[in-house]
Amino acid sequence: MKLLVAVKRVIDYNVKIRVKSDHTGVETANVKMSMNPFDEIGVEEAVRLKEAGVATEIVAVSMGPAPVQETIRTALAMGADRGIHVETDVELQPLAVAKLLKAIAEKEQPQLIILGKQAIDDDSNATGQMLAALLGWPQGTFASKLKIEGDTALVTREVDGGLETEALKLPALITTDLRLNEPRYASLPNIMKAKKKTIAKLTAGELGIDVTPHLTVLKVEEPPKRQAGVKVKTVEELIDKLRNEARVI
Amino acid sequence: MVQLVLAEHDGDSIKPATLSALAAAHAIGGDVHLLIAGKDCGAAADAAAKLGDVAKVLLADAAAYDHMLAEEIANLLLKLAPAYSHVLAPATTNGKNIMPRVAALLDVAPISDIAGVVSPDTFVRPIYAGNALATVQSKDAIKIITVRGTAFPAEAKEGGHAPIERVVATATTGLSHFVSAELTRSERPELTSARVVVSGGRGMQNGENFKLLESLADKLGAAVGASRAAVDAGFVPNDYQVGQTGKIVAPDLYIAVGISGAIQHLAGMKDSKVIVAINKDEEAPIFQVADYGLVGDLFKIVPALDAELAKLKR
Numbered sequence: 001m002k003l004l005v006a007v008k009r010v011i012d013y014n015v016k017i018r019v020k021s022d023h024t025g026v027e028t029a030n031v032k033m034s035m036n037p038f039d040e041i042g043v044e045e046a047v048r049l050k051e052a053g054v055a056t057e058i059v060a061v062s063m064g065p066a067p068v069q070e071t072i073r074t075a076l077a078m079g080a081d082r083g084i085h086v087e088t089d090v091e092l093q094p095l096a097v098a099k100l101l102k103a104i105a106e107k108e109q110p111q112l113i114i115l116g117k118q119a120i121d122d123d124s125n126a127t128g129q130m131l132a133a134l135l136g137w138p139q140g141t142f143a144s145k146l147k148i149e150g151d152t153a154l155v156t157r158e159v160d161g162g163l164e165t166e167a168l169k170l171p172a173l174i175t176t177d178l179r180l181n182e183p184r185y186a187s188l189p190n191i192m193k194a195k196k197k198t199i200a201k202l203t204a205g206e207l208g209i210d211v212t213p214h215l216t217v218l219k220v221e222e223p224p225k226r227q228a229g230v231k232v233k234t235v236e237e238l239i240d241k242l243r244n245e246a247r248v249i
Numbered sequence: 250m251v252q253l254v255l256a257e258h259d260g261d262s263i264k265p266a267t268l269s270a271l272a273a274a275h276a277i278g279g280d281v282h283l284l285i286a287g288k289d290c291g292a293a294a295d296a297a298a299k300l301g302d303v304a305k306v307l308l309a310d311a312a313a314y315d316h317m318l319a320e321e322i323a324n325l326l327l328k329l330a331p332a333y334s335h336v337l338a339p340a341t342t343n344g345k346n347i348m349p350r351v352a353a354l355l356d357v358a359p360i361s362d363i364a365g366v367v368s369p370d371t372f373v374r375p376i377y378a379g380n381a382l383a384t385v386q387s388k389d390a391i392k393i394i395t396v397r398g399t400a401f402p403a404e405a406k407e408g409g410h411a412p413i414e415r416v417v418a419t420a421t422t423g424l425s426h427f428v429s430a431e432l433t434r435s436e437r438p439e440l441t442s443a444r445v446v447v448s449g450g451r452g453m454q455n456g457e458n459f460k461l462l463e464s465l466a467d468k469l470g471a472a473v474g475a476s477r478a479a480v481d482a483g484f485v486p487n488d489y490q491v492g493q494t495g496k497i498v499a500p501d502l503y504i505a506v507g508i509s510g511a512i513q514h515l516a517g518m519k520d521s522k523v524i525v526a527i528n529k530d531e532e533a534p535i536f537q538v539a540d541y542g543l544v545g546d547l548f549k550i551v552p553a554l555d556a557e558l559a560k561l562k563r
Contacts, residue, residue: 130353138424159342162432214358229540248502
């Protein structure tokens with residue numbers, strides 16, 4: 001079966017972000033960018049399904065200006081077979097991304113789509129659920145275990161109280177949580193091979209999708225800073241402070 | 250302007266996260282209706298009716314709504330939503346699972362994890378693990394929102410007697426079904442609503458050592474949490490995780506033990522009232538947000554703290 005994975009280019013998780021001084025957003029110029037860590041887990045899961053003989057082909061999709069091709073190349077180096085780049089300069093919000101991915105899914109007809117549960121930039125945690133809704137597919141969000149059995153995907157999900165397993169009728173959509181797997185590093189030969197794999201280019205117009213944002217970002221600010229407190233020397237001093245100064249115990 | 254809040258409940262009672270979502274709905278303004286969806290959840294609806302600030306309780310009691318499967322609950326909300334200006338849910342795993350699905354079906358943009366209400370169409374939400382706050386305005390006719398529990402008070406008001414209206418169940422989709430659950434059983438309070446949280450990080454070295462924190466937690470009436478590093482290392486289950494990708498907590502007292510203070514962990518706890526950090530590395534970033542820091546070996550400090558607290562209890 002064919003798998004579709006979506007990958008987002010985000011500010012690397014190790015970078016301390018800076019809010020722009022005009023409060024229009026977060027500084028992305030000259031900042032290290034990487035694949036969203038949850039999407040990496042999604043690509044890894046897809047590659048493992050292919051290695052296990054469950055999947056036959058993996059298509060990796062990303063959207064945005066030209067540099068997102070680097071992120072698609074990373075997915076190809078990890079083991080995806082080909083890429084699709086939806087080129088746009090519009091800042092895409094989850095609803096628009098879900099609509100674009102739906103249009104691609106209708107062309108490609110995958111049996112399984114895997115996305116990260118959230119992107120670490122806007123922290124929306126929405127695109128997977130929205131795409132599943134638009135396709136009329138079941139969704140297995142926050143997956144920490146995935147098993148394909150015939151026409152069913154058995155998904156173990158990380159929920160507030162522990163774990164929950166659901167059976168989803170294929171075709172289905174999965175969003176990844178941290179413990180699904182540990183993504184591999186692409187080897188040098190695979191990075192070289194990935195350069196020869198194809199990336200098809202599309203535009204939102206060609207897909208017939210209106211990507212106008214429904215949410216307007218009025219401003220982006222830094223949160224109030226928390227001041228560092230004091231160092232105490234002993235356990236007794238700590239307890240005294242907690243009891244008599246902070247009054248929390 | 251009438252708003253609908255999707256309740257988080259256990260069949261009998263209303264969970265605190267629901268109260269925070271109600272508080273957000275009241276901050277927006279207008280009448281608030283509360284939806285109890287599930288199977289055999291009449292008792293939860295009765296409890297909801299007693300909440301002081303709910304104008305009406307909707308009860309959708311059907312086998313299809315057992316386990317809050319997103320496919321089924323989203324269709325229910327799709328049917329109810331057109332009567333409302335805003336549909337809110339707590340940003341729990343249920344709320345996060347269901348609400349974007351509803352939003353897509355309505356062709357509107359979901360507004361995830363709001364931490365503030367500026368006006369009925371403008372909200373503040375944390376982005377980049379809470380390292381920035383975005384103020385966003387929605388142009389959609391129906392606002393689909395999840396609410397960050399720690400940002401709104403979870404105060405139960407009493408003495409209400411709202412009418413309970415039964416909702417006719419939507420047809421089941423058959424797309425998914427519940428197989429099993431492995432829920433963490435604990436006598437301790439829930440992590441997201443506990444007044445005190447004791448969390449351990451990689452410095453705990455293994456899962457067995459978390460017993461030290463459990464003992465401490467029991468003396469403080471606290472919940473036990475963990476950093477992502479401790480979860481990744483397999484010390485404790487993922488539902489212990491506090492941080493950007495785990496749970497967001499803001500207790501009166503947060504004690505971080507052997508936690509360095511990675512950005513993604515701070516995102517989950519930096520709104521706590523009082524933060525205590527115990528770490529052997531005095532340069533650890535956790536000390537930059539801690540009100541009280543104690544530098545040293547946690548395997549000496551935690552038992553000593555435990556013993557002192559035991560003395561206080563006597």
